[in-house]
Amino acid sequence: MTTPYTYQASRAAFARALQVIPSGVYGHLGPVNGVHVPQSAFPVFSERAEGTRFWDVDGNEYIDYMCGYGPNVLGYGDRDVAEAAERQARLEDVVSLPSTIMVDFAELLVDTVASADWAFFAKNGGDTTTLAVMTARAATGRKKIVFIKGFYHGSAPWTQKLDYPGVLEEEVANNLYVPFNDLTALERLFAENEGQIAGLIAQPYMHGNFADNVLPAEGYWQAVRALCDRYGVVLIVDDVRAGFRLDLAGSDHYYGFSADLICFCKALANGYNVSALCGKDALKDVVGGLSYTGSYWMSAVPFAAGIATLEKLRRLEAPRLFAELGTEVTSGLVKAGAEHGFELVATGEPALFYLRLADDPSLMLHQEWVAECVQRGVFITSHHNHFVNAALTAPDIARTVEVAAEAFGILRQRHPEAGLR
Amino acid sequence: MTTPYTYQASRAAFARALQVIPSGVYGHLGPVNGVHVPQSAFPVFSERAEGTRFWDVDGNEYIDYMCGYGPNVLGYGDRDVAEAAERQARLEDVVSLPSTIMVDFAELLVDTVASADWAFFAKNGGDTTTLAVMTARAATGRKKIVFIKGFYHGSAPWTQKLDYPGVLEEEVANNLYVPFNDLTALERLFAENEGQIAGLIAQPYMHGNFADNVLPAEGYWQAVRALCDRYGVVLIVDDVRAGFRLDLAGSDHYYGFSADLICFCKALANGYNVSALCGKDALKDVVGGLSYTGSYWMSAVPFAAGIATLEKLRRLEAPRLFAELGTEVTSGLVKAGAEHGFELVATGEPALFYLRLADDPSLMLHQEWVAECVQRGVFITSHHNHFVNAALTAPDIARTVEVAAEAFGILRQRHPEAGLR
Numbered sequence: 001m002t003t004p005y006t007y008q009a010s011r012a013a014f015a016r017a018l019q020v021i022p023s024g025v026y027g028h029l030g031p032v033n034g035v036h037v038p039q040s041a042f043p044v045f046s047e048r049a050e051g052t053r054f055w056d057v058d059g060n061e062y063i064d065y066m067c068g069y070g071p072n073v074l075g076y077g078d079r080d081v082a083e084a085a086e087r088q089a090r091l092e093d094v095v096s097l098p099s100t101i102m103v104d105f106a107e108l109l110v111d112t113v114a115s116a117d118w119a120f121f122a123k124n125g126g127d128t129t130t131l132a133v134m135t136a137r138a139a140t141g142r143k144k145i146v147f148i149k150g151f152y153h154g155s156a157p158w159t160q161k162l163d164y165p166g167v168l169e170e171e172v173a174n175n176l177y178v179p180f181n182d183l184t185a186l187e188r189l190f191a192e193n194e195g196q197i198a199g200l201i202a203q204p205y206m207h208g209n210f211a212d213n214v215l216p217a218e219g220y221w222q223a224v225r226a227l228c229d230r231y232g233v234v235l236i237v238d239d240v241r242a243g244f245r246l247d248l249a250g251s252d253h254y255y256g257f258s259a260d261l262i263c264f265c266k267a268l269a270n271g272y273n274v275s276a277l278c279g280k281d282a283l284k285d286v287v288g289g290l291s292y293t294g295s296y297w298m299s300a301v302p303f304a305a306g307i308a309t310l311e312k313l314r315r316l317e318a319p320r321l322f323a324e325l326g327t328e329v330t331s332g333l334v335k336a337g338a339e340h341g342f343e344l345v346a347t348g349e350p351a352l353f354y355l356r357l358a359d360d361p362s363l364m365l366h367q368e369w370v371a372e373c374v375q376r377g378v379f380i381t382s383h384h385n386h387f388v389n390a391a392l393t394a395p396d397i398a399r400t401v402e403v404a405a406e407a408f409g410i411l412r413q414r415h416p417e418a419g420l421r
Numbered sequence: 422m423t424t425p426y427t428y429q430a431s432r433a434a435f436a437r438a439l440q441v442i443p444s445g446v447y448g449h450l451g452p453v454n455g456v457h458v459p460q461s462a463f464p465v466f467s468e469r470a471e472g473t474r475f476w477d478v479d480g481n482e483y484i485d486y487m488c489g490y491g492p493n494v495l496g497y498g499d500r501d502v503a504e505a506a507e508r509q510a511r512l513e514d515v516v517s518l519p520s521t522i523m524v525d526f527a528e529l530l531v532d533t534v535a536s537a538d539w540a541f542f543a544k545n546g547g548d549t550t551t552l553a554v555m556t557a558r559a560a561t562g563r564k565k566i567v568f569i570k571g572f573y574h575g576s577a578p579w580t581q582k583l584d585y586p587g588v589l590e591e592e593v594a595n596n597l598y599v600p601f602n603d604l605t606a607l608e609r610l611f612a613e614n615e616g617q618i619a620g621l622i623a624q625p626y627m628h629g630n631f632a633d634n635v636l637p638a639e640g641y642w643q644a645v646r647a648l649c650d651r652y653g654v655v656l657i658v659d660d661v662r663a664g665f666r667l668d669l670a671g672s673d674h675y676y677g678f679s680a681d682l683i684c685f686c687k688a689l690a691n692g693y694n695v696s697a698l699c700g701k702d703a704l705k706d707v708v709g710g711l712s713y714t715g716s717y718w719m720s721a722v723p724f725a726a727g728i729a730t731l732e733k734l735r736r737l738e739a740p741r742l743f744a745e746l747g748t749e750v751t752s753g754l755v756k757a758g759a760e761h762g763f764e765l766v767a768t769g770e771p772a773l774f775y776l777r778l779a780d781d782p783s784l785m786l787h788q789e790w791v792a793e794c795v796q797r798g799v800f801i802t803s804h805h806n807h808f809v810n811a812a813l814t815a816p817d818i819a820r821t822v823e824v825a826a827e828a829f830g831i832l833r834q835r836h837p838e839a840g841l842r
Contacts, residue, residue, distance in 0.1 A: 013521045020527040020539050022705050027714025029519050045521045049513035057521060066517035071716060076513065086507075092470035092497065094692035096487035096800060098450050100434045100466045100478060106441040118441050123544045123694065124715040134578060134587030143589055155713045156577065157555060158592075166555030166711050168564055170591040171579075240716070266716050271515035273544065273694045273717045284443050290587050292576045293448025294545040295492060295661070295687050296694045379517060 002406060004375035009057040010044040017044075027155075028069050028384075041371040049076035051391040054379070062379040063396050065329070067387035070241055070266030074312055075391025081270045081308045088304035099300035105307050109278055112310060114253040115237075115262050116278035120287055122297050125240035125265035126154025128277040129201065131292055132261045133158065135279070136199030136234035139286045143174040144193055146200040146233070150180065150208035153201055153238050180206045181217045186224065190231045199234040199261075200224070204242050204251035205348065207385045210363075212356065213348025221257040228260075234283070240265040240275070245322050245351040245387070248313055250278075267313075272305035318390055319351065325397070326350025326388045332401035340408035342369075342419045354385040359419045365411060372407035423827060425796035430478040431465040438465075448576075449490050449805075462792040470497035472812040475800070483800040484817050486750070488808035491662055491687030495733055496812025502691045502729045509725035520721035526728050530699055533731060535674040536658075536683050537699035541708055543718050546661035546686035547575025549698040550622065552713055553682045554579065556700070557620030557655035560707045564595040565614055567621040567654070571601065571629035574622055574659050601627045602638045607645065611652045620655040620682075621645070625663050625672035626769065628806045631784075633777065634769025642678040649681075655704070661686040661696070666743050666772040666808070669734055671699075688734075693726035739811055740772065746818070747771025747809045753822035761829035763790075763840045775806040780840045786832060793828035 014031065017024035024044075025031060031039045043056035052075060055061050067073070074081060092099060106119040122128055133145055145158075153159040157171040176193065178185045180202075190197060202224075206214040228235040237252045237259035244267040247254035252262060260283060265275035273296075279287070312318075330346035330353045337344035342365075343358035357366040363382060370382040378400050380386060411418070435452065438445035445465075446452060452460045464477035473496060476482050488494070495502060513520060527540040543549055554566055566579075574580040578592040597614065599606045601623075611618060623645075627635040649656040658680035660672045665688040668675035673683060681704060686696035694717075700708070733739075751767035751774045758765035763786075764779035778787040784803060791803040799821050801807060832839070 013524060016521075017524045017527070020524065020531050022539055022541055022709035025519055025523075025719075026541065026709065027718065029517070029714075029719050043518060046513060046516045046518040047520065049516045054513065054516050054518070056518065064517050068515040068517050069716065071515045076516065077511075082510070089503070090498075092467060092475065094489040094492045094694075095467045095470045095475050095497065096450070096485050096489050097464060097467040097475070097477065098446055099468065100437075102446075103434060103438045103441065106438070110441050118443055120443055120447065123717070124548070126715060127545070130577065137589065138586035143591075155715070156551065158578075160712060164712050165559035165707070168558065168595065170564075170594050173591050174589065271717075271720070273515075273720060273723075275716075286586070288443035288447065291581060291585050293450075294547060294576070295490065295696075296544070296692075297448065298446075298450050299692070299694060302694075 002376040002403065005043070005058065005060040005377070007040065007043050007056070007058050011040065013057055014044045037367040037371045042374055051075040052389055052396055060377065062377050063400055064379045065386040066379055066381060067389050068271060070387050071271040072387070072389050073244065073267040074270045074309060075389055078270055080312050081305050084308035085272055085301050085305040088301045091300070093301045094296055094299045098298035099303070101300050101303045101307070102298055105303040108307055108310055109276060112248050113262065113278050114249040115259045115280060117281040118279060118284050120277045122275045123273055123294055124154065125263060125275050126156050126159070127294065128263035128265065128275045129153040129159065129238055130156050131277050131287070131290070132236045132263055133199060133201065134290055134292070135261060135283055135287050136236060138290060139234060139283055140198040140232060142196050142198040144176055144197045145174060146176045146178055146189060146197060148180045148202045148206070149177050150206050150211065151203065152208065180214055181220050183220065183223050187227060190227055190233065194231060197231060197233050199236050200228060201236040201238055203238050204246070204255055207241055207348050207352055207354065210383045212345065213354040213385055215348070216255055221255045225257045234260045236261045236263070238263045242349065242352060243267055244313060245319060246349055247319050248310070268309065269302050269306035270309045272302040274302035274306055316390055321390055322351035322388045325392050326353050328397050329353065329388070329400060332397060333404050336401050336405035337408050339405060340412045342408055342411065348385055351388050352385045355380065357419060365415065365418055369407050369411050372410050373403055376403045376406060378403045423797040423824065426464070426479065426481040426798070428461065428464050428477070428479050432461065434478055435465045458788040458792045463795055472496040473810055473817055481798065483798050484821055485800045486807040487800055487802060488810050489692060491808050492692040493808070493810045494665065494688040495691045495730060496810055499691055501733050502726050505729035506693055506722050506726040509722045512721070514722045515717055515720045519719035520724070522721050522724045522728070523719055526724040529728055529731055530697060533669050534683065534699050535670040536680045536701060538702040539700060539705050541698045543696045544694055544715055545575065546684060546696050547577050547580070548715065549684040549686065549696045550574040550580065550659055551577050552698050552708070552711070553657040553684055554620060554622065555711055555713070556682060556704055556708050557657060559711060560655060560704055561619045561653060563617050563619040565597055565618045566595060567597045567599055567610060567618060569601045569623045569627070570598050571627050571632065572624065573629065601635055602641050604641065604644050608648060611648055611654065615652060618652060618654050620657050621649060622657040622659055624659050625667070625676055628662055628769050628773055628775065631804045633766065634775040634806055636769070637676055642676045646678045655681045657682045657684070659684045663770065663773055664688055665734060666740060667770055668740050669731070689730065690723050690727035691730045693723040695723035695727055737811055742811055743772035743809045746813050747774050749818050750774065750809070750821060753818060754825050757822050757826035758829055760826060761833045763829055763832065769806055772809050773806045776801065778840060786836065786839055790828050790832050793831050794824055797824045797827060799824045
């Protein structure tokens with residue numbers, strides 16, 4: 001039996017954080033808000049990271065399946081990427097003129113991503129979704145944007161809901177919503193708003209929070225592409241989360257269609273800070289005509305890191321590797337659950353697997369299981385998809401499954417009848 | 422006489438860039454768009470930077486008064502900052518949990534910035550102006566935001582003008598505009614919109630483009646503060662550009678007033694990628710209640726760089742140094758102009774001086790002079806304020822004045838009657 005971790009240093013640091021930072025830690029890295037499991041079951045601050053692991057401020061070690069919520073694609077501190085970044089840093093980073101390494105990176109993306117005739121670099125994933133929507137509006141002279149229900153496209157006000165604080169009705173007034181995989185609803189929406197819809201923005205599949213992830217139905221994307229063409233709607237793929245984990249040519253390519261605009265961020269440079277909007281030639285001048293920039297957007301170091309990352313992902317044939325590793329992890333976890341009479345459901349693409357326990361609508365059992373795993377060194381979460389990185393090894397996966405089994409055993413002792421069919 | 426630079430490598434690289442990047446180089450780093458001076462008079466790409474200098478891809482060396490448009494505050498590649506960043510990079514950067522160095526940096530900002538009871542970190546200056554506006558709206562339940570004419574608060578759609586491509590009328594429908602230093606107009610606007618104005622957002626003084634920079638009139642900010650208090654309007658200072666160059670306690674403190682929210686970015690970490698919204702305790706929970714985050718927002722390396730930057734700025738008493746250096750540069754440049762019968766007008770704070778030639782409404786002469794300076798190794802611009810960094814030396818300034826004088830001499834030969842009174 002593994003001794004469960006404790007988090008004295010994390011709790012003390014969080015108390016300090018609450019004094020000087022709103023919510024202490026905000027956004028997706030905030031402490032896990034368990035509905036049933038107390039926050040004290042989770043660590044709050046990390047101290048060191050390497051490969052597929054990080055260590056928290058109490059010295060606890062984790063095999064990490066969140067990967068910084070995406071950016072860790074090759075392993076924390078990957079030396080090939082770090083050395084390329086360090087080499088560039090010795091030359092220059094943020095200067096009054098850009099480095100030609102920006103052009104090198106754009107050329108590499110154009111060479112790699114199927115729907116990329118050009119690349120525009122920024123810093124947040126949300127910088128690229130906002131630019132994509134502005135581009136669609138400028139290109140069409142129309143206002144409305146179609147969203148797929150369950151979407152996440154960043155945290156700019158236009159991506160939020162009307163009932164969220166600080167968001168105006170005007171900012172979301174031109175947003176239309178349609179369910180995923182529902183072509184009838186989409187065609188009706190397009191017809192009802194003919195000549196008014198500038199763009200459709202969508203993740204390549206539904207990897208939303210607190211819900212099973214949903215893959216595209218057979219033929220769905222091809223039909224969406226055809227509808228966008230028929231109605232003159234710009235098709236925007238938000239590949240911030242899945243990008244480069246399914247297919248280095250883009251997740252649209254993976255599902256057999258071609259976006260007009262595609263947004264990349266997380267996996268682009270193994271944690272170095274860069275995002276990119278790529279797209280078709282027909283929209284290049286439109287993008288060039290927009291007023292859009294930021295203080296650090298042409299910093300050279302992340303471009304060097306991005307080139308090294310993409311070249312290594314190519315050498316490793318990383319998407320195939322991620323699918324294999326993700327499948328091995330989830331099949332091991334599902335088997336561990338079954339051995340204790342629990343049905344663990346894994347959804348979404350294996351490289352970004354989502355987990356929940358069956359027959360647990362309140363997520364109570366699932367959260368308990370997640371907490372027991374985390375307290376034994378397997379960093380997973382109860383409400384968000386996970387991420388696989390290339391540094392994950394077979395022994396890491398074996399240890400993960402061992403910990404998961406132990407956590408299921410504890411759950412079974414505590415809830416003798418739960419989930420049994 | 423100095424041999425003017427040529428830019429074969431820059432032009433060749435720009436031709437490559439045009440193939441794969443919209444506009445080749447976009448935003449504020451785009452090639453100088455001279456109205457009268459051809460782009461070929463300016464370099465486009467840099468290759469190396471150190472201290473107060475950078476070298477372009479043709480090997481030409483520049484004393485740089487643009488400082489990456491702000492981030493270079495201590496000198497390019499400052500070793501104290503770089504070593505702190507490298508130390509942190511060996512531990513971790515973007516991980517699934519933040520580092521406590523985020524808390525350390527927040528504590529240092531709270532200790533340094535007069536109107537900071539807390540800090541919220543992001544990546545772009547525009548991330549913080551958007552967050553500030555959302556906070557003002559959430560705190561007041563009101564919609565309207567007052568802008569000072571000539572403003573720049575980033576490139577999110579709400580900061581743009583209705584006639585800019587990709588911007589909707591809905592996105593700017595709640596923006597009100599008032600001239601700077603005009604208390605009568607502001608009081609009238611507040612009275613006419615009583616109970617509807619959430620916030621006023623303003624730079625600490627007008628450092629706009631293509632116009633002399635304008636300092637606040639005596640008593641202006643104190644009166645604005647009193648009006649905001651009277652009408653329940655959140656006072657937001659956008660210190661992205663001037664922050665830490667006038668006063669480490671904030672530019673509001675420098676001008677003797679206290680903002681409710683203050684936005685920092687450029688000078689925060691000597692080029693490492695971080696921005697911060699700071700503010701008063703009364704708004705802390707409002708910020709904590711917003712949905713606002715980004716993929717890289719808690720990366721540890723820029724926090725380490727930020728701490729090292731701010732500590733060094735304190736040791737150097739940098740704002741006093743910047744004022745002295747800026748005054749020395751501008752007085753030298755003005756004197757060099759006078760020696761050739763040109764009146765060079767320097768406006769704004771010396772640390773961020775703005776230049777134009779008198780009696781030159783078309784900017785024709787000024788652009789010519791700027792081009793001659795750039796082609797001799799003094800990197801200045803014709804339409805934007807400049808920036809001083811702490812690595813600038815007396816010999817650098819002497820060389821700058823020498824080059825400027827030579828450029829004025831060329832101008833005088835070419836235009837014997839221009840500007841003479």
